[in-house]
Amino acid sequence: MKNRLRVLRAEREWSQQDLAERLEVSRQSVNAIETGKYDPSLPLAFRIADVFGLTIEEIFLRDEG
Amino acid sequence: MIADLKKKPEVKRYLLRIIVAMTVYLGSLYGAEVLIEDGGLSGWPAYALAALPGIAFAAVFWIFARLIIEERDEFQRLLYIRQVMVATGITLTAAAIWGFFETYLPVPHIAAFWWPTLWFFGIGVGAIYNKITMGTAGECR
Numbered sequence: 001m002k003n004r005l006r007v008l009r010a011e012r013e014w015s016q017q018d019l020a021e022r023l024e025v026s027r028q029s030v031n032a033i034e035t036g037k038y039d040p041s042l043p044l045a046f047r048i049a050d051v052f053g054l055t056i057e058e059i060f061l062r063d064e065g
Numbered sequence: 066m067i068a069d070l071k072k073k074p075e076v077k078r079y080l081l082r083i084i085v086a087m088t089v090y091l092g093s094l095y096g097a098e099v100l101i102e103d104g105g106l107s108g109w110p111a112y113a114l115a116a117l118p119g120i121a122f123a124a125v126f127w128i129f130a131r132l133i134i135e136e137r138d139e140f141q142r143l144l145y146i147r148q149v150m151v152a153t154g155i156t157l158t159a160a161a162i163w164g165f166f167e168t169y170l171p172v173p174h175i176a177a178f179w180w181p182t183l184w185f186f187g188i189g190v191g192a193i194y195n196k197i198t199m200g201t202a203g204e205c206r
Contacts, residue, residue: 024137025138025139025140026138026140026141028140028141028200028201028203029138029139029140029141031201032140032199033140035200037199037200038140038143041139044139
């Protein structure tokens with residue numbers, strides 16, 4: 001699943017560590033989600049959406065086909 | 066970064082539990098060597114003492130299970146579970162292959178307590194596997 005985490009983070013000038021602290025997860029978790037190696041659970045996806053003040057659909061994109 | 070991670074209460078509890086289990090393991094192993102091997106202890110006390118190092122080994126599996134349960138970071142939980150799967154796969158495969166070797170071929174016997182030892186080695190292999198495939202070895206190596 002693709003996501004806009006890196007772009008959204010850059011817009012706010014947050015490092016991966018900054019975002020990790022806001023989400024109360026490890027920096028490795030943020031990196032794994034950003035790089036598409038790990039898809040977060042629905043509760044974590046909602047936390048990510050809350051942190052950015054967006055909806056889940058505005059952050060995570062469907063895989064085409 | 067590593068120092069930060071080790072401050073996590075669940076990781077601190079894991080490390081403390083491992084230290085206690087390994088202390089019991091080494092102490093009971095030494096006790097068994099001195100009292101059974103050298104001292105000739107027999108009967109049920111000998112069985113109880115001989116079982117202690119194995120029970121300390123078993124405690125490590127419980128400790129790892131507690132780490133998975135107590136970990137609040139879902140990605141780290143995934144890494145732990147992948148490590149356990151790699152370690153269990155390596156250990157059971159090696160035990161099965163060696164078991165058939167011993168049945169059909171002139172190979173030396175391997176004492177069963179080496180299999181859980183191999184499992185711990187497999188946890189390390191699992192961390193390397195995580196590093197290669199997920200970009201991080203996780204917090205438990």
